Amino acid sequence: MLKTVVTLFRGKAYEAEERLADRHALAILDQQMRDAALAVERAKKTLALASAQDKAEERKLDATRAQIAEIETRAVAALKAGREDLARKAAENIADLESDATAAEKARALFSVEIKSLERHLRDQSARLAELERGRRIARAAEAVRVARRGRLEEAPCGQSTLSEAEATLARLRERQAEACAAEAALDDLDARDKAQDLNAVLADAGFGPPVKPRAADVLARLKEKAGAA
Numbered sequence: 001m002l003k004t005v006v007t008l009f010r011g012k013a014y015e016a017e018e019r020l021a022d023r024h025a026l027a028i029l030d031q032q033m034r035d036a037a038l039a040v041e042r043a044k045k046t047l048a049l050a051s052a053q054d055k056a057e058e059r060k061l062d063a064t065r066a067q068i069a070e071i072e073t074r075a076v077a078a079l080k081a082g083r084e085d086l087a088r089k090a091a092e093n094i095a096d097l098e099s100d101a102t103a104a105e106k107a108r109a110l111f112s113v114e115i116k117s118l119e120r121h122l123r124d125q126s127a128r129l130a131e132l133e134r135g136r137r138i139a140r141a142a143e144a145v146r147v148a149r150r151g152r153l154e155e156a157p158c159g160q161s162t163l164s165e166a167e168a169t170l171a172r173l174r175e176r177q178a179e180a181c182a183a184e185a186a187l188d189d190l191d192a193r194d195k196a197q198d199l200n201a202v203l204a205d206a207g208f209g210p211p212v213k214p215r216a217a218d219v220l221a222r223l224k225e226k227a228g229a230a
Contacts, residue, residue, distance in 0.1 A: 026143060036125075
């Protein structure tokens with residue numbers, strides 16, 4: 001029973017970890033790429049340091065060889081002059097310098113191998129980092145599209161509106177604006193009609209054209225006419 005509970009707990013923890021990783025995948029990717037970029041920078045600095053040390057060994061080797069050549073020239077001159085004692089001291093010095101030169105050559109050989117390895121590693125890491133950067137841009141664009149379409153595929157987070165909801169709000173707003181415009185137009189039309197009727201009434205009262213609405217004098221005349229006929 002205990003083993004089952006432990007297994008269940010581990011399964012739930014794994015699911016929670018997976019959900020957290022999925023929810024924050026872009027943030028995790030960003031941090032991982034920052035870490036990778038720092039590693040590439042460290043590799044560049046290591047390569048630069050190795051190259052500088054190799055150059056230093058090269059200069060040291062060149063100086064040692066030049067010193068050996070100079071001492072050999074002087075030692076030969078000493079032998080020609082019968083100063084074997086000086087030539088022997090020169091030979092001892094040359095032997096020490098040749099040991100230094102051999103050590104420098106070995107160091108340069110090691111640096112050469114290390115530098116080539118670092119250069120291959122740096123090219124590989126830089127290429128992979130560039131590919132990751134392209135992939136991240138694509139992932140960000142895809143995530144933006146997914147968020148924009150979230151209302152169609154999944155429920156939006158609490159408090160966050162979807163694109164469809166925004167479109168519905170805009171449609172309602174436009175409908176209300178259209179109704180308001182129609183009402184304003186109707187009021188303007190009524191005002192225009194009232195003004196026209198008032199003007200027609202003034203003109204009719206002045207004797208121009210038929211009356212706009214029944215007048216008491218006209219009604220009285222009609223009544224008198226009917227009474228006379230009776």
